[in-house]
Amino acid sequence: MEIHEILFWFLTVMALGCGLGVILSRNPISSVLFLIATFFAISGHYILMNAQFLAIVNIIVYAGAIMVLFLFVIMLMNLNADTEPQKNRLIQFAGVLSGGILFLVILAALRTTTSNAADFTSTDIGLMKNLGKVLFTQYVLPFEISSVLFLSAMIGAIVIGKKE
Amino acid sequence: MMLLQLDVAFIIEKLILITVILMGSLGIAMYATWGERKVAAVMQDRRGPSRAGPFGLLQPLADGLKLFMKEEIIPDSSTRGLFILGPCLAMLTALLTSAVIPWGPDYVTEAGRIISLQVADINIGILFIFGVLSIGVYGIMLGGWASNNKFSLLSSIRAAAQAISYELAMGLSLIAVIMMTGTLSLREIVDQQHGFWSDGYFTWNFFKQPVGFMVFLICTFAELNRAPFDLAEAESELNMGFHQEYSSMKLGFYLFAEYINLFVSSVILSTLFFGGYNFPFMDQVQGAVPQFVFVAVCVLVLLTKAICFILFFMFVRWTLPRFRYDQLMKLGWKSLIPIALINMVVTGLVILWTMKK
Numbered sequence: 001m002e003i004h005e006i007l008f009w010f011l012t013v014m015a016l017g018c019g020l021g022v023i024l025s026r027n028p029i030s031s032v033l034f035l036i037a038t039f040f041a042i043s044g045h046y047i048l049m050n051a052q053f054l055a056i057v058n059i060i061v062y063a064g065a066i067m068v069l070f071l072f073v074i075m076l077m078n079l080n081a082d083t084e085p086q087k088n089r090l091i092q093f094a095g096v097l098s099g100g101i102l103f104l105v106i107l108a109a110l111r112t113t114t115s116n117a118a119d120f121t122s123t124d125i126g127l128m129k130n131l132g133k134v135l136f137t138q139y140v141l142p143f144e145i146s147s148v149l150f151l152s153a154m155i156g157a158i159v160i161g162k163k164e
Numbered sequence: 165m166m167l168l169q170l171d172v173a174f175i176i177e178k179l180i181l182i183t184v185i186l187m188g189s190l191g192i193a194m195y196a197t198w199g200e201r202k203v204a205a206v207m208q209d210r211r212g213p214s215r216a217g218p219f220g221l222l223q224p225l226a227d228g229l230k231l232f233m234k235e236e237i238i239p240d241s242s243t244r245g246l247f248i249l250g251p252c253l254a255m256l257t258a259l260l261t262s263a264v265i266p267w268g269p270d271y272v273t274e275a276g277r278i279i280s281l282q283v284a285d286i287n288i289g290i291l292f293i294f295g296v297l298s299i300g301v302y303g304i305m306l307g308g309w310a311s312n313n314k315f316s317l318l319s320s321i322r323a324a325a326q327a328i329s330y331e332l333a334m335g336l337s338l339i340a341v342i343m344m345t346g347t348l349s350l351r352e353i354v355d356q357q358h359g360f361w362s363d364g365y366f367t368w369n370f371f372k373q374p375v376g377f378m379v380f381l382i383c384t385f386a387e388l389n390r391a392p393f394d395l396a397e398a399e400s401e402l403n404m405g406f407h408q409e410y411s412s413m414k415l416g417f418y419l420f421a422e423y424i425n426l427f428v429s430s431v432i433l434s435t436l437f438f439g440g441y442n443f444p445f446m447d448q449v450q451g452a453v454p455q456f457v458f459v460a461v462c463v464l465v466l467l468t469k470a471i472c473f474i475l476f477f478m479f480v481r482w483t484l485p486r487f488r489y490d491q492l493m494k495l496g497w498k499s500l501i502p503i504a505l506i507n508m509v510v511t512g513l514v515i516l517w518t519m520k521k
Contacts (some may be wrong), residue, residue, distance in 0.1 A: 024415070029243075029246070029309070033246075033306075036302075052286065052287065052288050053291070053304055055290040056288050057291070058293050059295040059298070059299070060291065060294050060295050060298050061518060063298070063299060064294075064295060064297075064299055064301075064331075065328060066299020068298070068301055068302070068305065068324050068327075068328060071302075071305055071309075072305075072323075072324055072325070074308050075305070075320075076321070076322065089514060097379075102513075121204060123181060127287060128287075128288070128348060
């Protein structure tokens with residue numbers, strides 16, 4: 001096996017294992033920590049595909065900011081077994097059903113796509129320069145629309161926070 | 165095995181470099197604790213540590229030995245795994261950042277082999293530093309929460325909120341620098357600040373981005389949890405803060421990680437804004453002395469700049485009183501972020517204007 005393959009399998013096992021850890025662990029804090037480890041594994045995959053910028057931004061934004069806030073909230077809530085809401089059978093069933101349907105849709109969408117393997121030989125494909133060029137020429141409209149979406153979400157958060 | 169195709173000489177070279185950098189950071193951090201006490205003593209008209217060795221120079225060793233010998237107590241009510249993970253993470257993230265710092269110019273051996281004094285020249289060097297920085301807060305948060313002590317929890321929550329708030333302003337102030345240099349690689353940023361004076365202006369980023377530097381500096385104080393922003397360990401409000409339940413070397417790791425962070429941040433400040441290992445008249449010096457002397461001088465220049473910053477951090481700590489928490493948040497969100505944003509826009513306009521000409 002080449003080192004590339006070894007790393008791929010290591011990261012895949014890590015991502016799947018930690019992903020299972022997120023939903024299987026009883027303690028919400030360890031769920032969050034498993035999720036952070038999953039993000040690291042996914043960042044490793046990005047690096048294997050020469051997308052260093054995406055990898056580090058994934059860590060900064062998700063592991064470094066969003067998960068800190070998650071941890072923050074969970075620490076303050078102090079979840080125990082007796083404060084945990086009682087789960088209804090019906091709700092559990094609905095959850096499994098909707099999750100299964102989502103899985104089915106993803107599977108159906110991925111089945112018909114042509115395999116578009118990343119080019120591992122060129123090392124500059126994931127550089128910030130190329131990403132910026134693509135974002136501001138080819139995908140400028142989706143990019144700007146999503147930034148407007150973020151702005152409105154930010155303003156919305158401030159409005160909700162201001163209400164006493 | 166295909167694994168063995170790796171260049172053995174390259175690995176050995178990097179291993180030696182990593183060892184030297186780690187030992188160097190630990191050594192400097194050790195003496196930073198001594199320096200801090202001496203600076204405090206001088207500013208408060210005392211003598212400071214003076215018993216262990218000449219000028220108390222062996223004091224850090226004595227402190228380390230004391231911490232190692234102390235009894236290790238893990239509270240019953242703590243979450244054991246996370247309690248141990250906290251100091252490990254703090255130490256790990258403190259040491260990780262030094263991997264992307266260029267410590268000196270390349271050394272070319274007579275056989276033509278280029279030895280780089282940088283562990284990893286990755287093209288996202290600055291973002292790597294931010295990534296490590298954003299992970300760094302987990303050490304404090306987990307340690308504080310796992311202690312199962314309300315003061316520790318309060319302190320860790322303060323630390324996290326402070327770190328996230330000031331990371332924003334820090335990133336925004338750096339965007340202006342990145343716009344000017346056009347690269348995220350620390351090596352290239354240092355190379356662009358070559359010498360001291362060229363084309364009728366200073367080459368160091370400090371003279372091109374004074375506002376960005378000020379914002380970055382203030383944010384560094386907050387990220388380091390140092391006075392005047394050391395609210396995470398405000399003794400008068402939180403006893404000792406997040407490391408209250410820690411004892412022995414786990415406490416030592418937290419305290420030590422803080423001083424390593426101080427050193428690494430000082431190096432980063434010198435690298436980004438004060439030319440890194442560049443110094444005035446370096447071209448003349450390079451022509452006059454053998455190569456290894458030149459490289460050594462460059463490394464010493466970088467260390468000197470870093471030590472000046474460390475001293476500056478210490479002077480500020482013993483000069484300014486602690487901020488109140490709401491003042492801290494107000495400064496971060498309502499002053500620094502707008503200033504950094506305006507600085508960014510002005511920098512963009514200037515770049516556009518000079519490009520048109």
